[in-house]
Amino acid sequence: MTMENRIIEIELNNAFSKIRTPLEPEVRTAIYESLAYEIPGAQFSPLFQQGHWDGKKHLFTQKMQVLPTGLLGQAVQILKAYDYEVQWIDSRNQIEKGIEIPIVGIELRDYQKEAVDIALKSIRGVVQLATGGGKTEIFASIIGKLNVLTTVFTHTATLLHQTKKRLESRLRVPIGLIGDGQCDIHRVNVATMQTIKNERFFNLLENSQCIIYDEAHHVPANTMWDLHKKCTNAYWRFGFSATPWREDGSELLLHGAVGKIIYRKSASDLIRDGWLSKPNIYMIKVPRIPGIEGWGYHQIYEAAIEKSSFRNNLIVDLCHIMYGKKRTVLVAVNKIDHGHILLSMVAQKYPHIKAVFIRGEIDTKERDATLTALNNKEIDLVFATTVFGEGIDCPTLDCLINAKGGESSIDSIQLIGRALRKPPGKLRATVFDFQDSSRYFLKHANSRLWAYQTEPEFDISIIKPEQIFGDTIR
Numbered sequence: 344m345t346m347e348n349r350i351i352e353i354e355l356n357n358a359f360s361k362i363r364t365p366l367e368p369e370v371r372t373a374i375y376e377s378l379a380y381e382i383p384g385a386q387f388s389p390l391f392q393q394g395h396w397d398g399k400k401h402l403f404t405q406k407m408q409v410l411p412t413g414l415l416g417q418a419v420q421i422l423k424a425y426d427y428e429v430q431w432i433d434s435r436n437q438i439e440k441g442i443e444i445p446i447v448g449i450e451l452r453d454y455q456k457e458a459v460d461i462a463l464k465s466i467r468g469v470v471q472l473a474t475g476g477g478k479t480e481i482f483a484s485i486i487g488k489l490n491v492l493t494t495v496f497t498h499t500a501t502l503l504h505q506t507k508k509r510l511e512s513r514l515r516v517p518i519g520l521i522g523d524g525q526c527d528i529h530r531v532n533v534a535t536m537q538t539i540k541n542e543r544f545f546n547l548l549e550n551s552q553c554i555i556y557d558e559a560h561h562v563p564a565n566t567m568w569d570l571h572k573k574c575t576n577a578y579w580r581f582g583f584s585a586t587p588w589r590e591d592g593s594e595l596l597l598h599g600a601v602g603k604i605i606y607r608k609s610a611s612d613l614i615r616d617g618w619l620s621k622p623n624i625y626m627i628k629v630p631r632i633p634g635i636e637g638w639g640y641h642q643i644y645e646a647a648i649e650k651s652s653f654r655n656n657l658i659v660d661l662c663h664i665m666y667g668k669k670r671t672v673l674v675a676v677n678k679i680d681h682g683h684i685l686l687s688m689v690a691q692k693y694p695h696i697k698a699v700f701i702r703g704e705i706d707t708k709e710r711d712a713t714l715t716a717l718n719n720k721e722i723d724l725v726f727a728t729t730v731f732g733e734g735i736d737c738p739t740l741d742c743l744i745n746a747k748g749g750e751s752s753i754d755s756i757q758l759i760g761r762a763l764r765k766p767p768g769k770l771r772a773t774v775f776d777f778q779d780s781s782r783y784f785l786k787h788a789n790s791r792l793w794a795y796q797t798e799p800e801f802d803i804s805i806i807k808p809e810q811i812f813g814d815t816i817r
Contacts, residue, residue, distance in 0.1 A: 351422055353415070354432045358575050360415055362408040363432070370425050371405050374418050378403040378410060378599075380592045402599050411571070411599030413467060413580070438552050438578050441490030441530075446483050446513045452618065458606045459484045467580040468605030469559060469587045469597065474760020475619050476608055478583040479506060482555050483513040486531055489579060491552040495533045496570065497522075498561045500707045506557060507533045521547070523707060536566055545573070553579035560584045560753055562597045571600040585610070585760055586753040610756075610763060611800035619763040620741070622772040623817050624795055626788070626805045629654050631780035640783055647781040648748040649681045654777065657808055658746050659688045661775055662724050664811065666696050670742040670773065671717060672724045675758055677747045679703075682726045685746070689724065698724040729754075738764040745776045750787040752794035759795070773817065778805060 352363040366374070378401065385391050385398030403410040403418070410418055419429055451459070458470055458481050472478050486493050495510070497503045500523040510518045510531065519528045522535030526543050532551075538544045554574050556562050559582025562571075574580075582601040588594045613619040630653070635646050648654065658674060665672045676682045679702050686700045699713050699722055716722045718737045743762040745755070762772040776795075778788045795801050806815055 349427050350430050351427045352430050352432055353419075354434050355415075356412060356434050356575070357577050357580075358412060358572060359409050360412045362410075362418070366408060367425075370421065370427075371408070373421050373425075374410070375401055375403050375405050377417055377421060378414050378595065380595045383591045400593070400596075402595060413599045413602040414595070416603055435578055436576065438491055440488075444487035444490050444514050444516060446480070446487050447515055448512060449480055451480060451484060452477065454608055454612075454616075455481050455484070458608070459488070461606050462581055463488060465602070465605045466578065467602040469582040469584065469601055469603065471587050471604050471607045471609075472583060472585060473608060473610035473613050473619065473763075474585045474757060475610075475764040476585075476613055478557070479509045480513065482557075482581065482583060483510055485555070485579075485581065486510070486553070487514055489553055490530075491579070492547075492550055493531045493553040493555070494547060494551040494574075495531075495555045495557060496536050496567075497533060497557045498536050500535065501710055502557060503533055503535050504707060504711065536561065536564070536570065548573040549576060551577050553577060554581075556582040556601065558584055559597060559601065560586050560589060560594070562600050567600065568596055586756050588753065590751055590753060609798065610760065611798045614763075614800040618765065620765045620769055620772045622759060622763060622774050622801055624759070624774040624776065624801055624803045625811075625816065626776050626778045626792060626803065627657060627811065628778045628805065628807055629657070629780060636782050638782075643781055643783060644748070647779060647784055648746075649678050650684065653808075654746075654779075655685060655688060657777075657811070658685060658744055659692055661744055661811060662689060662696065662698075663693045664816065665742045665773070666693070666723050671720055671737070671740050672742040672744065673717070673737070673740055673761060674724065674726045674744040675747050676726060676728060677749065679728060681746070682728060685726050696724055697722040698726065700726040702728045737761065738766040739769070740764070741769055741771075742773045743775070745774070745791070748777065748779055748784050748787060750790045752790060755791040755794040759801075771817065 354361045354363050379399040381399050390396035391398045402414060422429060455477055462470060462485055495506060497506055503522050507518045507520050517529045519532035521532060521538045521544055528547055551574055554577040561567060562582060580601045582597060587597060587604060610619060614621050632647050635643055662672055682700045682702060686698055689696055689698045701710055701713055713725060714737055717725050718739050720739060740762050743759060745758055759774055762774060776791060779785060795803055
């Protein structure tokens with residue numbers, strides 16, 4: 344075969360691209376197997392058990408030779424391994440940038456400027472930036488420099504309004520809002536991911552020239568993949584996340600939607616550079632509850648986590664100790680009932696502590712008001728479900744108690760980031776977690792501990808319950 348015959352033509356489009364040259368079966372299969380990930384629980388499917396399905400989601404169609412544009416880099420590596428050269432046919436519409444909109448009210452930090460420059464040069468990709476690193480300022484700058492029809496996707500109503508407010512303050516232009524019962528469209532817009540079901544929004548999806556996913560690790564959800572397929576005119580595509588991976592391995596969808604990781608700045612990097620507070624993390628040993636090991640998961644969760652008198656009293660006493668140290672405290676829970684239990688216990692045992700419980704049924708305005716009050720130290724303590732988790736901006740928060748008992752490394756890193764922001768006068772953050780000993784939950788605790796240990800600047804101590812009353816806690 345001559346060198347001319349080793350050239351592969353690839354038609355480049357914004358969402359999906361096509362390898363136009365017929366591939367040899369071996370090469371086609373190599374790309375097909377590379378651009379795939381295993382579906383959790385696939386082994387229980389009749390199709391899998393009957394040998395009709397390999398249990399994977401494949402993102403390369405062998406017959407049409409089509410793949411997500413964000414995964415072209417991986418495909419090209421395989422082609423080069425087979426000694427092919429690539430000839431590109433760019434079918435994307437060329438988009439003219441508008442007059443630059445300067446951001447106001449802030450001077451970007453050096454690493455933020457670097458992230459903006461790399462993003463604009465890369466055209467698409469994931470920016471991995473630790474919580475508290477100022478990602479909104481980065482994509483505000485990207486939006487301002489491009490000044491094209493832009494849609495920023497968030498995954499909660501709280502983030503929707505928070506992002507709109509921040510972009511308006513930085514760009515001083517009207518920012519559209521789609522979601523939470525509203526549909527007000529401008530040149531720059533913020534939308535919730537759920538708005539894909541809103542027909543009034545389809546035209547904006549199809550015509551957006553730049554799309555940005557905030558908390559991009561949520562992209563692999565099916566609704567987000569549908570968003571990717573509809574945004575066919577989006578020349579610029581970026582995802583921002585402190586944790587751009589998925590517990591189920593489906594981050595391949597994330598990279599397919601926006602591309603590879605193009606910039607990284609970890610929490611430890613920002614701590615060393617003085618931008619984030621250094622955390623003291625205390626993993627408190629919780630003894631095993633006898634007689635429950637044969638129970639199912641939900642029964643053990645209720646007994647060992649949600650309704651454990653020993654564990655809950657530890658949490659309440661920690662709240663009181665931190666109150667005495669004039670700390671602003673957030674206690675994260677999974678279950679609404681657990682939040683009610685802890686709130687009631689604080690009210691009975693320490694009635695002088697001003698405590699609030701935030702959960703999904705609380706409307707956005709009340710959640711925002713609670714966040715403001717917590718940040719202003721007008722209340723001492725907030726119990727909250729995940730609705731008060733990712734993306735909340737409370738710089739004065741300096742104590743986090745993770746009462747959830749979950750396994751997720753993503754959730755653990757995202758949650759701890761809530762306490763690391765560094766306003767003037769804040770040097771360190773205090774984080775409490777629990778090394779539960781019951782079935783399932785010791786494994787979960789060790790998973791969270793592993794996640795913390797990936798950050799060299801996190802100070803981690805494993806302590807006994809009685810040590811919380813001594814001089815151990817800083």
